Amino acid sequence: MIGEAMCHRLVRHFFPSLNQCSSLHSASSSLQKLEQTVTAEVEAKNYVKIPDIISMELSRSQNSNPFSFLSSFPQNLQVQIVDKMLQSFIPIRPRYKPQLTYSYLLSYTLQSSHPLPLGLAILQRTLRSGCLPVPQTHVLLSSAWLDRRCLSHSVANILLEMQSIGYQPDCGTCNYILSSLCAVDQLVEAVNVLKGMGGAGCIPDSNSYSIVIGAMCKIRRTSDAQDLMKQMVVKYGLTPDHGIVVKLLAALRTNKEIWKAVEMIEFLEKEGNSVGFESYELVVEGCLARREYVLAGKVAMGMTERGFIPYIKARLKIIEGLASIDEWKIACAVRERFAKLKS
Template sequence: MSPPTSLYKTLFLSLPNTRRFNSIPSSPTTQTLQDSIRTAIETKNFHQILHLLSSSKCPKPPHKIPENPFSFLSSFPQPLQTQIIDEILQSFIPLRPRSLPFPAYSLLLSYTLQKSPISLPLSLAVLQSTLRSGCPPALQTRLSLSVAWLDCRRSGHRKSVAQILSEVRAIGYSPDRTTCNYLLSSLCAVDELAEAVAILRDMRGAGCEPDSESYGAVIAAACEARRTDAAAELVREMVAELRLTPRQGTVVRIVAAMRANREVLRAAEMVEFLEREGCGVGFQSHEMVVEGCLERKEFVAAGKAVMEMAGRGFIPYIHVRQKVVEGLTVIGERDLASAVRRKLAELSS
């Protein structure tokens, strides 16, 4: 239940005067905007906040960026801050277009992330509202969010993934896939692969099922780091356990990473596994496997890969199939070379 307006007034009047006590002088524009937003929150006229932000004139770079106009909320106890920001977010839900409150979302997200780790659940709630507005958060949000998350996980708090996501539920928000995927990609962007994997595997416990995009982001990060063991394990997990189909770009990445690591036989096994599980693999991945086998002079594996390709209706490039047949002939695998020729001839006809 929301506190009565009189309580809001009492708490606001008890705050120190921002103009008098700021250690860094603020511009008159910032002071006026902050005071006006305080009044709008005190009277619960939350939509007025959007008008105030749109009509304010903030200095542009290289001038000093003004203080966040929501920073005065730090003088409130954390539960009351959460309640006030929740009421602001709820008041914006009916607005159309959904992007209308985006300036307020951005400032609230910046403010809550600066107060990590205590405000992390609230930050995730604001992030969810921001993403639902259809506007991407500011670029620096990924780094700020990653820092806040890691502080909460590794500082004295040492909270589990499940604990953090349950705290988001405790303030009235359900962690959704879009928000979790943004968190995953943010952690991957700062090379926190192990943390991203932990979230990926604990999402289900919080009632948020990962999808192909969730796994794709983490697999892509693992491939970028050439950690093919982790990537292969995640592919098998998403396909065999969750019955998800990896996107073609994800398959291309893992095959390319294995080829770069000179693990072409593993790449061939991965493609066979995906096909066996009913996940259609595209021409590019099949072709990369064949070319990788040729690079390593694994002509038998290359021949089998060409047969697999042909079985899926794909014909390798002419120079590739010539090298496969020639290689098989040189090592005495004439029967397999003949089988490859026949299979390709059937497709060509």
């Protein structure tokens, strides 16, 4: 006769689904126990213990959210409980310790029937703790935001709703909304948010514009990106980050709009914003690729005025290109300038 142990091995071998069912039952039981534990801590108002409990119990991925039990409470009570949790997490050190708890709270809230403004409050606390939400948050937040906007709510009004639960909208929260909208190709709405932030007291910063300009450059919407770059510099007096300037100039070069790239450099310099070597070199090479040798010489001269000098290969191409179109006077002037910089 086959022994009992052998029977168990044969059953596991030929019916693996039984093992899976067993694992699923175990996981479900574990999650149920976790929910009960978290619920007990909430009822006892021991909120500060929740991050440790969740970190220990959810070391493995779970398909369900340990905060699903909140759905059994009225909306106003959910807000009170979550608010008390968030406030209790502030003194915890290191600040990132509740990261997993923030993640589950944010995920639950953004998928609930009333995702905003509570979701924005959780997002704000997450960011202020030095943590970044999981990437899926971009999709959930964008969906919640667009649903609210479809109800004809203005950007400022949605943001100011945070005040009704004791929070103030800030630029960091708005910037994450911008990055979320850009991540799901909602650039039109991202521009609307950028324009509407000020109405909620959140003046856009350099990062706000960089997020949207960068997204536009990615799909080569250079005209809109240029307009935003000029707006941030002229209207708000902001200094664009070196990296975003390079992205815009690279997009213009890819679109074969090299004259506009040169104009952008001139605009930034005129407004008192220094342009880096990488930006100049990129535009010089773009001019050479388009055989705009006079323009390349002009940009190279501008470089030298800033103490920069093109790479030797580019310098040779500029001189040779000017000579090939009989622009000897310009070629000599450029060559002399290079020589003065001991090239």
